[in-house]
Amino acid sequence: MNSTPDTDTDTDVQDLRVILAGGGEMGVRTAELLTDRGHDVVIVEADAERCRELTDAYLATVIEGDAARPETLRQAQPRRSDVVAALTDDETTNFAVCMAAQRMAPEVRTVMRVTATPDELYEEYVDGLVFPERLGARAATNEIAGGGVRTIEDVAGDVEIVEIEITEAAPVAGKRLDEVRLPRGTLIIVDYQGNRLGGPDTVLEVGHRYVVAVESDVADEVMNLMRG
Secondary structure (H helix, E strand, O other): OOOOOOOOHHHHHHOOEEEEEOOOHHHHHHHHHHHHOOOEEEEEEOOHHHHHHHHHHOOOEEEEOOOOOHHHHHHOOHHHOOEEEEOOOOHHHHHHHHHHHHHHOOOOEEEEEOOOOOOHHHHHOOOEEEOHHHHHHHHHHHHHHOOOEEEEEEEEOOEEEEEEEOOOOOOOOOEEHHHOOOOOOEEEEEOOOOOOEOOOOOEEOOOOEEEEEEEHHHHHHHHHHHHO
């Protein structure tokens, strides 16, 4: 959708036009990241002072108004856009924005910020959910616990992606994967250099970090083997 001239045709094809409802910290940071990647961003924000700040920052096109009101959302032109992301701190508003966007532009992808444990029914009506509090809890846990283990991502259900540093006391230290017996439900995804997927010849070296997918019921056993 982005019409910005560019000599790189592949980049043009991937460019998106994105409407962000909500110009708070989360909306602004999201706009910065999208802009850095070359996407075209429109922010809809209700607070007039905040709109002036965003306009001065030249971060994105800014529309002042309540995105939950159809006449305001229509100004942002959902039909010309690839994604509408409702990122205000009001879950009800975000849902209303997504519903209105889909009525105006059935093909547009909708992303909604939720502020509490997501209602499973939301997935029937929006294409993507964002739960910042959950991400914040993960970051807090990493900072608090430390100790060579860092959660990277919850994949789904009981699977977690973690980065684990091998200690000298670890039973698997210095061994190849085909020499150790990690519990079923464990997968070494990336070796310590980040260059190769884990395989039988991957050596678990002391002081190096490995990205591991692990099911929750064997997480403690894996930590004992890799941390000691």
